[in-house]
Structures are given as structure tokens and as C-alpha cells.
Amino acid sequence: MEVNQAEVVLCEFYFSDLKQNKLRPVVVFKNNLPFNDFVGVPISSRVNRLNQDEIVICQSDFVAGQLPKRSKVMVRKTFVISKQVVVKKYGTLSVDYFRRLHRAFCDYFGCA
Numbered sequence: 001m002e003v004n005q006a007e008v009v010l011c012e013f014y015f016s017d018l019k020q021n022k023l024r025p026v027v028v029f030k031n032n033l034p035f036n037d038f039v040g041v042p043i044s045s046r047v048n049r050l051n052q053d054e055i056v057i058c059q060s061d062f063v064a065g066q067l068p069k070r071s072k073v074m075v076r077k078t079f080v081i082s083k084q085v086v087v088k089k090y091g092t093l094s095v096d097y098f099r100r101l102h103r104a105f106c107d108y109f110g111c112a
Contacts, residue, residue: 001086003028003038006098008057008067008090011040011081025090026081027073027101033080040081041101045071053108055100057093065091073101075108 003009007028014021026040033039045068047056053075059066067090093101105111 001083001089003031003083003086003089004092005029005031006093006095008043008062008065008093009040010087010090011085012087013085023087025067025071027093029078029101029105036083037080038083039078041105042074042077042079043067043071044074045069047072051076053104055104057097061093061097062091063094065089067091073104075101075104078105078109 005028008025009028010023010025012021012023025043027043028038029041030039043057047070050056050072054072055075057067057071057073
């Protein structure tokens, strides 16, 4: 499935035993990697405690679509994902929210 920067997508991840899997929403942070991959930032609905690198994501942060519940983006867990594991799209984040996410990424990892 083709994905675009700032989209929130649902991905299917398999555990190392390849018998169990988990569905997790992620923000497409960068989508133009080789080998049909993209950089994704995972999302969790466990918002009762926020770490320094986590940002709450609300329905008002979307320009289209939505997540089922209030969630948070976990910058420290950013990783490369194959587009083949994308199950569906939830929606697209606003430019303002994506800029906040980019700033949080740079604050955490450092950007030149």
C-alpha cells in the first residue's frame, strides 16, 4: 500500500516466533526510502503517563480521518517499516501537528 508523510496507518507486526502478531498504528514520518520501506513513529493509546519524548495525539490533530481513541506518539521508538505490513489508513495529520512531531524528533535524536 502506498503511504504518505503525516498519514496514520495501521500495521501488522509479527513476533519473533512468527506465530503471533500485533496491530499497531504508526505515523508515517518519512515515506521515500528504498526497498518499499518508510520511517514510522509508533502510537499507543496508553496516555495515563507521558514521557519527555511522547506527544498526545487528539482527533483535532487530524485534517482527515481519526483514531479510535486518544493516543500518544512515542518518538524514541521510531523505526523502519515495510509498506507491505500496512493494513489500513486511519487518516492524515495536520501540518501543525506534524511540525510538532518533527521538532520532538529533532529534540530527542538531534537534527543537523
